[in-house]
Amino acid sequence: MYNTIIIGSGIAGMTAAIYLKRANISCLVIEKSSPGGQINKASNVENYPGFKSIDGPSLALNIYEQLTKLEVDMKFGEVSKIENKLGKKLIYVNDEILECQNIIVATGRKPRELNLENEKGLIGHGVSYCALCDGIFYKNKDVAVVGGGNSAFEEAYYLSNICNRVFLVHRSSNFRASALNQKKVKAKENIIIKENEQVKKINEKDTYLNSITLSSGEELKVNGLFIYIGSDPDTSFLEGLNIESENGYLIVNENMETNIEGVYACGDVIFKKVYQLTTAVGEATVAASSIIKNND
Numbered sequence: 509m510y511n512t513i514i515i516g517s518g519i520a521g522m523t524a525a526i527y528l529k530r531a532n533i534s535c536l537v538i539e540k541s542s543p544g545g546q547i548n549k550a551s552n553v554e555n556y557p558g559f560k561s562i563d564g565p566s567l568a569l570n571i572y573e574q575l576t577k578l579e580v581d582m583k584f585g586e587v588s589k590i591e592n593k594l595g596k597k598l599i600y601v602n603d604e605i606l607e608c609q610n611i612i613v614a615t616g617r618k619p620r621e622l623n624l625e626n627e628k629g630l631i632g633h634g635v636s637y638c639a640l641c642d643g644i645f646y647k648n649k650d651v652a653v654v655g656g657g658n659s660a661f662e663e664a665y666y667l668s669n670i671c672n673r674v675f676l677v678h679r680s681s682n683f684r685a686s687a688l689n690q691k692k693v694k695a696k697e698n699i700i701i702k703e704n705e706q707v708k709k710i711n712e713k714d715t716y717l718n719s720i721t722l723s724s725g726e727e728l729k730v731n732g733l734f735i736y737i738g739s740d741p742d743t744s745f746l747e748g749l750n751i752e753s754e755n756g757y758l759i760v761n762e763n764m765e766t767n768i769e770g771v772y773a774c775g776d777v778i779f780k781k782v783y784q785l786t787t788a789v790g791e792a793t794v795a796a797s798s799i800i801k802n803n804d
């Protein structure tokens with residue numbers, strides 16, 4: 509039985525593991541995909557202290573290597589359910605049920621979809637949520653990016669160095685992206701901003717994306733559509749625990765503990781104001797430290 513099971517190995521989960529392991533608290537990290545989480549999708553990170561500029565996967569790998577060096581136990585699989593029985597936590601993963609005293613939920617967020625017909629069916633055939641992963645498939649082709657925040661602007665900029673033209677489609681003329689990101693994008697000749705427009709239709713030809721139709725009726729002939737319209741937490745596996753939440757985001761106190769004793773949360777899965785790497789790292793540090801202190 510582990511003292512603590514950490515669900516999710518994004519930057520939050522991995523940070524918590526580093527702190528727990530170094531304090532000699534037995535812990536296991538469970539990950540359903542690959543270590544690093546969302547940051548694996550970032551082409552360039554320039555606001556993480558210690559690195560003037562680093563691509564997301566390299567940052568994720570650096571942290572993962574720290575875990576490997578510390579010999580942190582990892583299990584790959586998706587947690588489907590958690591039960592709280594007489595203070596013990598039961599974690600359902602793959603075909604196993606694991607037991608522990610404390611849980612750190614660090615399951616982050618997943619990209620929001622446009623919910624258009626064809627969207628799901630064309631994933632991998634033109635529709636993508638990760639420019640860094642799929643951008644190269646659209647070398648010298650025209651693509652569209654949807655969104656008005658930092659992720660949309662950063663990834664449009666990244667794609668503009670690979671693709672022929674990048675259409676940046678946003679539903680208003682107010683962008684949430686930072687002034688610096690807006691300046692960089694607006695200076696690129698092959699990025700064409702389509703403001704006050706929405707993608708209304710995704711058009712398919714021979715099982716591949718062929719064009720998109722905008723709300724004005726304009727049809728853009730593009731081979732790729734990269735969607736960056738925000739993200740949502742997936743906390744369905746916590747149903748039944750009665751954890752307090754706001755729009756799916758878990759509510760925690762200053763110790764990063766939820767209303768259920770022994771269930772902590774940190775990173776993008778919690779209800780907070782700033783969703784960044786630095787905040788995720790800070791919250792994970794607090795969550796792990798609370799467990800370490802309670803163990804004294």
Ligand SMILES: Cc1cc2nc3c(=O)[nH]c(=O)nc-3n(C[C@H](O)[C@H](O)[C@H](O)COP(=O)(O)OP(=O)(O)OC[C@H]3O[C@@H](n4cnc5c(N)ncnc54)[C@H](O)[C@@H]3O)c2cc1C
Nearest residue numbers: 516518519520540545546550587615616617775776784785
């Ligand atoms: C394209 C992009 C660019 C970004 N650029 C920046 C930037 O430049 N600077 C910055 O500060 N932030 C940036 N961010 C935001 C930053 O990546 C997030 O704030 C941060 O990664 C959140 O970390 P996390 O550990 O909380 O969650 P996540 O990174 O979402 O990790 C959660 C992990 O949990 C796993 N998981 C989920 N459910 C389960 C389950 N049921 N069982 C097992 N495992 C599960 C997931 O597979 C994932 O690996 C960017 C985000 C994106 C998408």
